[in-house]
Every structure is written in C-alpha cells, then in structure tokens.
Amino acid sequence: MxxxxxxxxxxxxxxxxxxxxxxxxxxxxxxxxxxxxxxxxxxxxxxxxxxxxxxxxxxxxxxxxxxxxxxxxxxxxxxxxxxxxxxxxxxxxxxxxxxxxxxxxxxxxxxxxxxxxxxxxxxxxxxxxxxxxxxxxxxxxxxxxxxxxxxxxxxxxxxxxxxxxxxxxxxQNAVMDAVLRLVEKQRNGETIEQSKVKQVVDSFVALGIDDTDSTKTNLEVYRQYFEKPFIDATSKYYETESEAFLAENSMVDYMKKAERRLDEEKERVPLYLLPEIMQPLMKCCETALIQKHCNLLRDEFQVLLDNDREDDMARMYKLLSRIPEGLDPLRAKFEHHVRTAGQEAVNKVADQGESLDPKAYVDALLEVHTQYAALVQTAFTGESEFVRSLDNACREYVNRNKVCEKNSARSPELLAKHADNVLKRSTKATEDDDMEKLLNQVMTVFKYIEDKDVFQKFYSRTLAKRLVNGTSASGDAETSMISKLKDASGFEYTNKLQRMFQDMQTSKDLNSAYEEWVKQTFDTDDRKDGVDAYYQILGTGFWPLQPANTSFIPPPTIVKTYERFQNFYNSKHGGRKLTWLWHLCKGEIRANYVKMNKVPYTFQVSTYQMAILLLFNDSDTISYDDISSTTMLAKETLDPSLAIMLKAKVLTAVPEGGALTTGTSYTLNHGFKNKKLKVNLNIAIKAEQKQEAEDTHKTIEEDRKMLMQSAIVRIMKSRKTMKHQELVSETIQQIKNRFSPKVSDIKKCIDILIEKEYLERQEDGNLGYLA
Known part of the structure; x- marks a missing residue:
C-alpha cells in the first residue's frame, strides 16, 4: 500500500x-x-x-x-x-x-x-x-x-x-481469476466470504460509464469482464464434474446431483450476483448438466417406466423440461409404452372370444389408463403434451387390440354392454357401489372410442330394454349418463335417448288416465273381467325396436284386455295406430295347481310362454301341433319357449325325452318344486341375442351409408363444385366424430349419388352439385 x-x-x-x-x-x-x-x-x-x-x-x-x-x-x-x-x-x-x-x-x-x-x-x-x-x-x-x-x-x-x-x-484478469477460484471453493463445499465477490461485482458495474451520457452507467463492463468469464468458468466446471460423476455413479444419482447443483446456482444469484445473470447462468448450467447428457437421460427413461419409478421420472421430467425439445423423445416413449401396456392388458382377457365378459374387458382398458393418467398428473405435472400422448396411446389400444382384430366395432359394443350392466338393477349391487364413479369410467373409455355410432346403437337398444322391462337401477343414473353423453357428443347424439325417457313419462300419465277411465266406464264386475296390465306407448321414430319375426295369436283373455285399452287410446288420439310388440311383453301367472306351503308358485313369463301355459287351463296334456296351431308361433320362437319350461320342469314331455317337434305332447308337472316362490322363466335366448347383435351391426352399416351420403350432399350444396380428393377429405372431417370412415366407402357413396343424379362429373374432372 x-x-x-x-x-x-x-x-x-x-x-x-x-x-x-x-x-x-x-x-x-x-x-x-x-x-x-x-x-x-x-x-x-x-x-x-x-x-x-x-x-x-x-x-x-x-x-x-x-x-x-x-x-x-x-x-x-x-x-x-x-x-x-x-x-x-x-x-x-x-x-x-x-x-x-x-x-x-x-x-x-x-x-x-x-x-x-x-x-x-x-x-x-x-x-x-x-x-x-x-x-x-x-x-x-x-x-x-x-x-x-x-x-x-x-x-x-x-x-x-x-x-x-x-x-x-x-x-481485472487477475481480480476475476481470484473471484472464480473463490466461487469454485464454494462449489466444492468450502465456506467463503461472499461479500468479497459482491463488492467486485459492484465495482465492475460502477465502471460501466455510458459514452453518450457520462452521468449514466451501463452493464457493458460488467457483462464483458465479469459475466462472460463467470459463465465460461461455470460451464467448464460443470462439464468436468458431470462427466466424472457419471463415470462412477448411476443415472438416477446423477439426476439428483444435477437437480441439487441447479438449485445451488439459482440460490447463488441473490447472494452476490446481479439478477441479470440469472437467465444466462441457468442456461449455461442446463447445457452443461442436462443438454450434453440428454441422450443418456432419455435412455434411462424406459427403465424408469418399466419399474414404475415415479419420483425419478418426475425428476427427469423437471430436468429435461429445462432444455429446448428435451421432452419430445420422452413423450414418444411414454406413448409407445402405454399403448403396449394397454394391448398386453387386453391380451390377458381376449381368449374368451364371443363370451368375453364386458366388465373384464372394460376393466382391463381402465386399469392401464388409470395408472398412467395418475403418472401424468404426478410425475409430469399434468402437462398438456403428455396428456396428448396418453390420449393417443389409449385411442390406439382401445380401438386396435386383439379383441378388435376381426371386428373393429367390438370395443364400442362391449362398452355399451358394460354400461348396460352398470345401469341395470342387479341383486349383486351393493350400497357401496359408487354409480357416478362407474359412469365416469364408462365415459373415460367412451372418449377414446372411434366408432361412437356403434356405441350409440347398442346403448340405445340396451336402454330401450331397461326402460321397457323396468330394470334400470336408477332413473337419476340413466339421466346422468345421457347428460354425460350429450356433453361429450352433442344434442343430436342423445336426442332419441331423451325422447325415449319422455315416452316413459307420457306412458305413466296415460296409464293413470286409463285407470280413471275404466273406473268411470265399467262397473266392478266388468273391471275384474280382465288382466291387470300396464301399457307403454313408444314412438316408432325414437325407439330402436322392431316387430317380432313371428306371427302370434294372443290368448282371448289378453285380447279382451288390450282391446279395452285400445278403445280408450283411440278416443284420446284419433288416427294413431298401435302396433303390439308381443316379443317385448311379459307378465306373471299364478300356478294354482302347485304350491309351496299352501302358497301358489308365480311364474314370470314372456307373453309367448303365457299363451302356451294358459292352454293348460283347459287340458292337462297338449300336443306340440296344437300349441303351434293355437298360438301360430314360428318354430324358431316356439321351440326355445318350450325348452325353457321343460328345463325348469314346469312341463314334462310325453314320451319322456321327446323332441320339440310333431308327435310330442306336453303335460303340467304337478310335482314341480323350486326354492323360490317366484320362478323366472322369461330368460333371454343366446341365439336371439346373437341375432340381435348381427342385426344391430347391419343397421349401423346402413346408417353409416346414409350419414356419409348426407354429409357429401351437404358439402356439395354449399361448395357447388369440388375436386374429388377435397370432397373425400372434407367428408372425413365432418363425420370423424361419429366413426372413422374408409375412403373406399366414401367413394362408393359418391358413385351412388352420381347415379341418383345428386352429383355429376364435370369435364375438368371435378364433381358438381345438381340442384
């Protein structure tokens, strides 16, 4: 000095x-x-x-x-x-x-x-x-x-x-070298006098005299003589340290080290550096600690996924999110992993073939989604791009898996059947069942279904059966499910479903009015002369119900009962026609000929079974031909109805073990016994169920053709003329939310519309609209 x-x-x-x-x-x-x-x-x-x-x-x-x-x-x-x-x-x-x-x-x-x-x-x-x-x-x-x-x-x-x-x-070079050595000591774990570095920083800042206005200062001196060498030294330090650490430690340990180092550098800035250095300093550290080793980090990601190392995946996500495009390869690997996991989960239950349990299938789909949706939220902070990767993967394994190999519409069909089981009243149901949770799970899978029109068809048919048969677990649950579908796919998607509910309420009001009419019109004895009945009036355009495939002559007792109601209905609604759907009707018959503890058994039967059993009021033994000629039932309907009653031992065949054909007679089994007073004989026949599923798929194909044709006409009406390829693309765009159309099917629809003269091929090769 x-x-x-x-x-x-x-x-x-x-x-x-x-x-x-x-x-x-x-x-x-x-x-x-x-x-x-x-x-x-x-x-x-x-x-x-x-x-x-x-x-x-x-x-x-x-x-x-x-x-x-x-x-x-x-x-x-x-x-x-x-x-x-x-x-x-x-x-x-x-x-x-x-x-x-x-x-x-x-x-x-x-x-x-x-x-x-x-x-x-x-x-x-x-x-x-x-x-x-x-x-x-x-x-x-x-x-x-x-x-x-x-x-x-x-x-x-x-x-x-x-x-x-x-x-x-x-x-300044000597001073800066001394500063860097001091900072390095701190990085190595030694305690230093931080105020010394702070004072050097302040002196460098003070020397930034503005040439254009000497009363002002700038940061040029600081940036050139402090910030730049500080950043360079930091980069060199962490490059050397990271390479040495990786050579002797696991990638998971390295991630923890890198995370700790980044936090240290961030904390260092407010202690003795200028705030302006934060961005370049962190970028430099991220390059040295993450960017230069990003391939090694990404290679480790699959190992972490395979072993469900959630905390380590969260750590890797945070590190790689710091560098440009650092997460893209992770998202691709995550999507592939989820898709594979989904397909493997389906493979475990796919061997059941046609008898595949819808619940087991949907549970397999949900299990994978639930696991990885939780992972996205916790490890990847719910980041939208990872959510997109999850959605892409789920869409793939839901629509393209082993179960869907032969029939691409299998997923929506099974989901609709599962929804039917959830919403159907069942003895297995417990108070602990969370209906809203189950419905949300159905909607989770529904979101990924591509052929939503298939789900709609099967769901509307199962809903119709639940409403007609009164087997819904809860009216509130039914309306909640329709509301969820409406939110997901729009008003048009659920319009018919809602109209079905309206019909049920209208029927309820109509039955009340009918009871009042009967009381006012008939005396007590006349009122007793009939069958206690409840009527459901269903609009033809809204219910996915078809007339039976068999002729049928109902018993006189039933005829008298329904004619009385028909007269009442015609007085209320002139001009309307009632078509009776006998194959959907059901009832209960008391078997006074056989009792349990003095109480007669009650048989729950279809209308066809009821017509057969009522014949035994006049005779104990009736031949197959008499039953057939009296009821006029087709063999395809009559035989299964008899078979169920034979199996339940309500009827016995004569001769014993006789076939369901001419030459066989049937008699009431007076020794009939059952653990239950109410015996259900109205059991669905598997062959009928299979046929119904096939019919539903045929209906879907026809509906799709009409949907594609209407979309094409609608597009051409607004555009007047279009190139063929543009029309195909726009048609796909308009209807992809209902199903994924094939280009070949769209081309067939275009050809049909040309034949019908809705469209024409123009000289320049374009398609034109014909008004």
Whole structure:
C-alpha cells in the first residue's frame, strides 16, 4: 500500500487568485489528505479554504478582465478551469500508478482484499472530491459537456474513468481469476466470504460509464469482464464434474446431483450476483448438466417406466423440461409404452372370444389408463403434451387390440354392454357401489372410442330394454349418463335417448288416465273381467325396436284386455295406430295347481310362454301341433319357449325325452318344486341375442351409408363444385366424430349419388352439385 500521507501542515493559500501553481500546491495537499487519510480528513475551516481557493481561481479572470465581453469572460474561465481539471486528472493518474504497483504484489484472496480496500478508499475519496470541486463541476465542466466536448466528466466520474483506464485494464484478469477460484471453493463445499465477490461485482458495474451520457452507467463492463468469464468458468466446471460423476455413479444419482447443483446456482444469484445473470447462468448450467447428457437421460427413461419409478421420472421430467425439445423423445416413449401396456392388458382377457365378459374387458382398458393418467398428473405435472400422448396411446389400444382384430366395432359394443350392466338393477349391487364413479369410467373409455355410432346403437337398444322391462337401477343414473353423453357428443347424439325417457313419462300419465277411465266406464264386475296390465306407448321414430319375426295369436283373455285399452287410446288420439310388440311383453301367472306351503308358485313369463301355459287351463296334456296351431308361433320362437319350461320342469314331455317337434305332447308337472316362490322363466335366448347383435351391426352399416351420403350432399350444396380428393377429405372431417370412415366407402357413396343424379362429373374432372 502506498504510504504517501502528508505529514506536514498545509502550504499557504495562494495570495493571487490566478496563481495556478500556488493554487494547485494548496489543493494537492488537501486532495492528498482526502485520498490517503479519510479518517483524519480535513476540518471544516480547511475544507472551506480549499473550496474558496477553487472558487477564486475559477473566477479570477473575470476580476482582471478589462473588457465586458461575454467571449472574454467565457474564454478566461474556460482556460483557468481547464488547467485545474487537467492538474487533478494527472494527479489521479499518478496516484493510481502507485496503487497498481502495490496491487501486483498480491494474489488470490489477498489480491481481492487489497482490490476491494483500495476501491472503497478511492470511490469514497472521489465522492469527497466531487463535492470539493463542485464549483468547477457546476460551471466549467457543465459548460464543456454542454458544448459536446468529449472526455470531459464531472469530478466523481473522472475518478471512475481514471480507475477504469489506469487500474482496471491491467488488473481485472487477475481480480476475476481470484473471484472464480473463490466461487469454485464454494462449489466444492468450502465456506467463503461472499461479500468479497459482491463488492467486485459492484465495482465492475460502477465502471460501466455510458459514452453518450457520462452521468449514466451501463452493464457493458460488467457483462464483458465479469459475466462472460463467470459463465465460461461455470460451464467448464460443470462439464468436468458431470462427466466424472457419471463415470462412477448411476443415472438416477446423477439426476439428483444435477437437480441439487441447479438449485445451488439459482440460490447463488441473490447472494452476490446481479439478477441479470440469472437467465444466462441457468442456461449455461442446463447445457452443461442436462443438454450434453440428454441422450443418456432419455435412455434411462424406459427403465424408469418399466419399474414404475415415479419420483425419478418426475425428476427427469423437471430436468429435461429445462432444455429446448428435451421432452419430445420422452413423450414418444411414454406413448409407445402405454399403448403396449394397454394391448398386453387386453391380451390377458381376449381368449374368451364371443363370451368375453364386458366388465373384464372394460376393466382391463381402465386399469392401464388409470395408472398412467395418475403418472401424468404426478410425475409430469399434468402437462398438456403428455396428456396428448396418453390420449393417443389409449385411442390406439382401445380401438386396435386383439379383441378388435376381426371386428373393429367390438370395443364400442362391449362398452355399451358394460354400461348396460352398470345401469341395470342387479341383486349383486351393493350400497357401496359408487354409480357416478362407474359412469365416469364408462365415459373415460367412451372418449377414446372411434366408432361412437356403434356405441350409440347398442346403448340405445340396451336402454330401450331397461326402460321397457323396468330394470334400470336408477332413473337419476340413466339421466346422468345421457347428460354425460350429450356433453361429450352433442344434442343430436342423445336426442332419441331423451325422447325415449319422455315416452316413459307420457306412458305413466296415460296409464293413470286409463285407470280413471275404466273406473268411470265399467262397473266392478266388468273391471275384474280382465288382466291387470300396464301399457307403454313408444314412438316408432325414437325407439330402436322392431316387430317380432313371428306371427302370434294372443290368448282371448289378453285380447279382451288390450282391446279395452285400445278403445280408450283411440278416443284420446284419433288416427294413431298401435302396433303390439308381443316379443317385448311379459307378465306373471299364478300356478294354482302347485304350491309351496299352501302358497301358489308365480311364474314370470314372456307373453309367448303365457299363451302356451294358459292352454293348460283347459287340458292337462297338449300336443306340440296344437300349441303351434293355437298360438301360430314360428318354430324358431316356439321351440326355445318350450325348452325353457321343460328345463325348469314346469312341463314334462310325453314320451319322456321327446323332441320339440310333431308327435310330442306336453303335460303340467304337478310335482314341480323350486326354492323360490317366484320362478323366472322369461330368460333371454343366446341365439336371439346373437341375432340381435348381427342385426344391430347391419343397421349401423346402413346408417353409416346414409350419414356419409348426407354429409357429401351437404358439402356439395354449399361448395357447388369440388375436386374429388377435397370432397373425400372434407367428408372425413365432418363425420370423424361419429366413426372413422374408409375412403373406399366414401367413394362408393359418391358413385351412388352420381347415379341418383345428386352429383355429376364435370369435364375438368371435378364433381358438381345438381340442384
């Protein structure tokens, strides 16, 4: 450290105001006191003397001037102020030369300590000198700067400029090296004096003097001489460390290390760095710690997926999300993994063939979705791109799996059957069953179904059966499910389903009105002469129900009952025709001929079975031919109805073991026994169920043709003329939410519409619309 501290008292104040040498000797002594001995400094009287000498010198020319011209006064003040400014400038150069000579004797932390000490002393002295020379600042310096003179600064800025040119340029590399070594120590776990780095940063910032306006500062010096080498050193440090660590440790351990290092660097910024360095610093660390090893990280991802390492996947996600396009390969691997998992889950239940349990199938689909949807939310923070990858994978394994190989519409069919089981009243149901949760699960799979029209057809048929047979578990659950379907696919998708519900309410009101009409129209005896019945009036256009495939002559008792209702209905709604769907009707018959503990059995039967059993009121034994001729039932319907009653031992065949054909007679089994008082004989026949499914698929194909044709006509009506390929693309776009059409099917529909003269082929090869 320089020891030039003035020991003697001040030289005398100059007697002549314009004596530059005498004035400077006096001022130099005062500046020395400020520069080297801030604690002792100068007393107020001496300070005022120094200030006065500067004032006197700068105004002396005015006093001695023999002219009053502004030019003379201005020029004189200019000359005198300039001389004083240059004397101070030269003094600072000499002062810093001595400081520099001492500084180069130090290194590392000692160098930093000396640099910071001198910087503090120097800038503090600069502040005092700035005040001391403020008359010079206010007049000569201001005037020179206003005239656009370069390299003229206010006195404090002059101090900074001198430090920057005489000290900084030759010491900044050594200072910065010392700073970087200090930071490296901290990164290696040692404790350091963070304030030293902070003070160096502040000094570099202070030296960023704006060339266009010396009263302002910028960060150019800081960025060039601190930020850039700091970033470079950080990058080199972490590149070396990461390579060494990976050579001896697992990728999971490395991720934890990288995560910790990134947090450390982020915490370092507010401690002693500028906020502006945060972005480039983090980018540099991310490049060294993540970008350079991203392939190794991505290779590990499959291992983590296979072993359900959720926490480690979350860690990898956070790391790779920091770099551009870092997650794309992970999303692709995740999508492939989920798709494979879904297909494997289906393979486990697919061997059951046609007898595949819908619940087992849907549960297999849901199990995979539930697992990986949870993973997306926890490990991947629900990020939209991972959600898209999950959706893509689920769409693939739901629509293209082993079960769907022969029939692409198998998934929506099984889902509709599962929904039917959920919504159907069952003895297996418990109070703990969460109906809303089960319905949401159905909708989860529904979202991924591509052939939504297939689901709609099967669902509408099962809904119709539940409503007609009164087997719905809950009316609220039914309406909730329709509401969910409406939200997912729109009003048109559920319009007929809602109309079915309206018909059920209308039927309820109609039955109440009918009961009142019967009471008012018939006396008590006439009312007893009939069957207790409930009627459902279903709109033909809204219910997916077809007339039976067999002729049928109902028993006289039933005829009398329904004719009475028909008369009532015609009185209410003239012109409407009622078509009776006998194959959907059912009833209960009391078997007075056989009892359990004196209570007759009750048989739950179809209308066809009822017609057969009522014949035994007149005879204990009836031949197959008599049953057939009396009921007029087709053999395909009669035989299964008899077979169920034979199997339940309600009837016995004569001869014993006789076939369902001519020559066989049947008699009531008076020794019939059953554990239940109510015996259900109205059991669905598998052959009928299979035929119904086939009929449904045929209906779907026909509906699809009509849907495609209507879409084509609608498009052409608005566009008038189109290229063939454009029409195909737009048709796919319009109907893809209902099902995925084949291009070949669309082309067939276009040909049909050309034949029907809705469209024409034009000379230029385009298709035209014919009004």
């Amino acid at each position: 320089s020891s030039k501290i003035p020991a003697q008292g001040p030289p005398p104040m100059p007697t002549s105001k314009d004596d530059i040498n005498g004035t400077w000797r006096f001022l130099e002594w005062g500046v020395d006191r400020i520069m080297f001995s801030l604690k002792e400094g100068v007393d107020l009287k001496t300070y005022m003397s120094l200030y006065t000498s500067i004032h006197n010198f700068c105004t002396a020319q005015k006093a001695v001037s023999n002219t009053n011209t502004l030019e003379t006064n201005h020029r004189g003040a200019h000359l005198l102020g300039e001389e004083l400014y240059h004397r101070l400038n030269n003094y600072l150069k000499m002062h810093l030369a001595s400081v520099h000579a001492e500084m180069i004797k130090h290194s590392d932390e000692a160098l930093l300590t000396y640099y910071i000490e001198q910087w503090k002393r120097y800038t503090t002295a600069g502040t005092y000198n700035h005040h001391l020379f403020r008359y010079l600042n206010r007049h000569w310096v201001k005037r020179e700067m206003d005239e656009g003179k370069k390299e003229i600064y206010d006195i404090y800025t002059l101090h900074l400029v001198r430090w920057k040119e005489d000290m900084f340029g030759t010491t």
